[in-house]
Amino acid sequence: MKLLDRYNRVSLLATISMIVIAGIVYYFTISFILTNQVDKDLLVEENEIFDYVSLNHRLPQVFKSDDLKIRFTATPDSTIVRRIADSHFYDDQEHEDEAARMLTSSVRVGTQLYRINITESKVETDYLIRVIFMITLGLIFVLLVVLLLVNRTLMRKLWEPFYETLRQIKLFNLADRNGIHQVDTRIDEFHDLNREVTAMSQRVLQDYQSLKSFTENASHELMTPLAVIVSKLETLMQDSDVTERQGVLIGEAYQTVDRLKKLNRSMLLLSRIENKLMQDAEDIDLRDTVRKKVIEFQELLADKHIVIREDLEPHHIKLNRDLLNIMLNNLLGNAIQHNSPGGRIVVRLTGQQLSFCNTGVPNSLNQQTIFQRFHKSPESEGTGLGLTLVKQICDNYSFGFGYTFADQLHCFTVVFAN
Numbered sequence: 001m002k003l004l005d006r007y008n009r010v011s012l013l014a015t016i017s018m019i020v021i022a023g024i025v026y027y028f029t030i031s032f033i034l035t036n037q038v039d040k041d042l043l044v045e046e047n048e049i050f051d052y053v054s055l056n057h058r059l060p061q062v063f064k065s066d067d068l069k070i071r072f073t074a075t076p077d078s079t080i081v082r083r084i085a086d087s088h089f090y091d092d093q094e095h096e097d098e099a100a101r102m103l104t105s106s107v108r109v110g111t112q113l114y115r116i117n118i119t120e121s122k123v124e125t126d127y128l129i130r131v132i133f134m135i136t137l138g139l140i141f142v143l144l145v146v147l148l149l150v151n152r153t154l155m156r157k158l159w160e161p162f163y164e165t166l167r168q169i170k171l172f173n174l175a176d177r178n179g180i181h182q183v184d185t186r187i188d189e190f191h192d193l194n195r196e197v198t199a200m201s202q203r204v205l206q207d208y209q210s211l212k213s214f215t216e217n218a219s220h221e222l223m224t225p226l227a228v229i230v231s232k233l234e235t236l237m238q239d240s241d242v243t244e245r246q247g248v249l250i251g252e253a254y255q256t257v258d259r260l261k262k263l264n265r266s267m268l269l270l271s272r273i274e275n276k277l278m279q280d281a282e283d284i285d286l287r288d289t290v291r292k293k294v295i296e297f298q299e300l301l302a303d304k305h306i307v308i309r310e311d312l313e314p315h316h317i318k319l320n321r322d323l324l325n326i327m328l329n330n331l332l333g334n335a336i337q338h339n340s341p342g343g344r345i346v347v348r349l350t351g352q353q354l355s356f357c358n359t360g361v362p363n364s365l366n367q368q369t370i371f372q373r374f375h376k377s378p379e380s381e382g383t384g385l386g387l388t389l390v391k392q393i394c395d396n397y398s399f400g401f402g403y404t405f406a407d408q409l410h411c412f413t414v415v416f417a418n
Contacts, residue, residue: 007155011148011151012148015144015147016144019140023133023136027129030133031129034125034129035101038101038120038122039084039103042101042102042103042120045068045070045120046116046118049070049107049116049118050107057110058109059072059107067123068119068121069119070117070119072116073114074113074114075106075113075114076113077115078113080105080106080113082106083103083104084101084102084103085101085102086100087102089119089120098121098122099122100120100121101120103116103117103118104116105118158187161183161187162193165180165183165194168180168181174205179201179202180194180201181198182198226257226261230254230257233253233257236250237250280320281318281319281320281397282319282320282321283318284319284321285314286315286317286349286354287313287315289325290312290347290354291310291312293325293332294310294332294347297332300333300336304341306336306339306341306343307343307345308345308347309344309346311347311348312347313349313350315350323393326389326393327389327390327414331390331414332347333386334386334387334412335356335358335410336358338360338361338410339358339359340359344358344359345357346358352415352416353400353414353416354414355411355412355414356411357410358410359408360410361410364405364410370387370403390412390414394414399415399416399417400413400415401415
């Protein structure tokens with residue numbers, strides 16, 4: 001969940017909770033105030049009765065009212081307790097009971113004691129309470145909606161520098177040599193974050209360039225000594241005075257140096273690809289190129305008695321021809337080298353992808369390590385850079401490259417960009 005959504009959700013829940021609590025408190029407060037006002041009206045009516053009896057020595061005449069009823073009842077009970085309580089008011093027009101407040105008191109006229117019941121309807125009071133409460137609730141709801149919209153818009157605006165920095169981090173690529181740029185913002189935290197991320201990206205780029213230059217220069221400088229070593233070994237192998245034991249040792253040294261040459265050549269090529277120095281792409285008939293490549297490997301296929309099946313559809317691709325040859329050499333060579341004697345290879349080409357599937361070990365390879373540099377199986381005599389080169393070429397042209405294992409076939413697939 002995004003931080004902004006999480007914040008809005010917590011803020012909304014907290015606001016609604018506070019509104020509900022405040023609404024309940026507000027409702028009972030208003031109800032108490034208005035009920036207290038009704039009680040005051042009842043006391044006024046009671047005082048008017050007392051004043052009238054005091055002056056006229058008789059009960060006042062009772063007039064009919066829609067929301068007030070006064071009743072006098074002669075009673076011998078001299079222990080009437082004066083009180084105000086909730087009661088019911090019967091509406092003669094609506095023919096129904098309504099909520100009311102009733103004051104119970106007593107008055108003496110001459111020697112006769114009378115019970116006084118003054119009842120006032122609370123219909124108008126309850127209606128007023130509901131109107132006030134609904135208006136207030138409506139205003140609170142409108143205010144809540146406005147606050148949420150303003151808050152959402154404001155928060156998105158405030159977080160724009162962060163999202164811009166995050167976007168640059170996601171797009172950051174060492175091979176593109178594009179660092180992370182400073183984002184203008186008046187938020188101190190985001191300014192500090194972007195400044196540190198920008199400085200870190202520049203340090204990473206500098207370290208990467210230094211390491212890459214060192215690797216390229218070291219590989220280049222090794223070419224001449226290796227060529228000299230190979231020449232010396234070939235001269236020794238042609239010397240008639242070399243014993244059989246010495247010949248074996250010279251042959252082993254020659255093979256080791258030859259692997260070192262291949263490794264050095266692969267490292268130089270990898271450096272050139274990463275530096276985007278091989279970008280002269282041309283339109284190539286991929287089906288024809290794959291067929292020719294299979295013919296080149298016929299001797300190796302025959303030595304291991306491997307059966308190859310081609311399922312090739314017409315497809316043209318824009319790619320550097322040398323890089324395409326390297327990619328096909330590694331994919332097909334890998335399928336042959338890691339195949340079992342008498343196995344099979346299936347080469348499929350469609351408008352979307354090119355795949356090389358081969359038999360071999362009966363279990364899936366570790367997808368976390370097969371594309372790592374210098375990773376190879378113990379029985380392999382390669383440099384461990386073949387698949388790394390293929391993946392780097394695919395990345396260079398925005399192709400997809402992956403591995404699957406199904407039906408006892410190890411498949412390496414290049415997915416062409418749309």
